[in-house]
Amino acid sequence: MTYEGFRVDRDDRGVVTITLDDPPKMNRLPLAARGQLAHLFAELGEDESARYVVLEGEGDTFTAGGDVAAFLEADPEHLSRLAWNVAAPERCPKPVIAKLRGYCLGVGLELALACDFRVAADDVQLGLPEVGLGMIPGSGGTQRLARLVGLGRAKDVVMRRRRIAADEALAWGLVSEVVPTGELDASVDRVIADLDQLSPLALRMAKRVLNHVYDAPLSIGLELEGLAYGLLRSTYDFREGVEAFGEKRPPMFEGR
Numbered sequence: 001m002t003y004e005g006f007r008v009d010r011d012d013r014g015v016v017t018i019t020l021d022d023p024p025k026m027n028r029l030p031l032a033a034r035g036q037l038a039h040l041f042a043e044l045g046e047d048e049s050a051r052y053v054v055l056e057g058e059g060d061t062f063t064a065g066g067d068v069a070a071f072l073e074a075d076p077e078h079l080s081r082l083a084w085n086v087a088a089p090e091r092c093p094k095p096v097i098a099k100l101r102g103y104c105l106g107v108g109l110e111l112a113l114a115c116d117f118r119v120a121a122d123d124v125q126l127g128l129p130e131v132g133l134g135m136i137p138g139s140g141g142t143q144r145l146a147r148l149v150g151l152g153r154a155k156d157v158v159m160r161r162r163r164i165a166a167d168e169a170l171a172w173g174l175v176s177e178v179v180p181t182g183e184l185d186a187s188v189d190r191v192i193a194d195l196d197q198l199s200p201l202a203l204r205m206a207k208r209v210l211n212h213v214y215d216a217p218l219s220i221g222l223e224l225e226g227l228a229y230g231l232l233r234s235t236y237d238f239r240e241g242v243e244a245f246g247e248k249r250p251p252m253f254e255g256r
């Protein structure tokens with residue numbers, strides 16, 4: 001299938017790499033690509049051969065944002081659904097890793113915030129500059145950013161168009177790791193290697209619980225966590241994990 005503004009590659013580890021691929025335009029993301037990404041993530045969620053998803057940009061930058069001019073031609077009702085499309089990495093049951101370098105602006109940051117892990121090069125610049133166009137972030141940026149870093153910091157970034165450098169992003173918890181640019185690929189590979197030792201079923205359940213309860217009341221979160229905990233008790237992977245622990249050997253998880 002031909003995608004607009006990005007390409008998809010697979011390897012024999014079960015890693016699917018989605019590359020935002022328009023270097024002359026700093027990998028700006030066309031409007032049509034957002035719907036395509038939503039469909040792709042839904043398909044990957046059902047694809048047993050896909051175990052992990054990596055989202056990156058071609059060349060030396062992630063993305064400078066969206067195709068600004070296209071918004072003047074888009075139907076307002078269509079624009080109101082963009083947050084659903086950009087949230088696709090969050091809905092995907094597989095672990096999704098954002099590999100960030102250079103500019104990560106606008107919809108790029110919104111996509112990254114919907115991923116599970118954000119690994120960044122030390123040259124990364126994060127930002128939501130939409131207010132400079134007489135607009136606001138409209139694909140989850142205001143909501144996810146405020147929940148991750150707090151209301152005051154989110155206002156500073158959104159309302160003043162403040163750029164977040166790598167060291168500050170790490171201190172705020174916006175990224176999980178910052179490495180020199182030349183070590184970015186190896187850092188992402190380490191994340192995948194860590195996940196590869198674990199039960200795919202437990203990882204899916206952990207993602208589901210964390211995503212659904214992080215802004216819910218504590219009582220609801222504890223209830224959902226308990227239900228998931230009890231459900232995993234009946235799985236092959238849990239029994240295998242316990243037996244492997246007792247036998248002092250690596251577990252052989254099967255995702256069931």
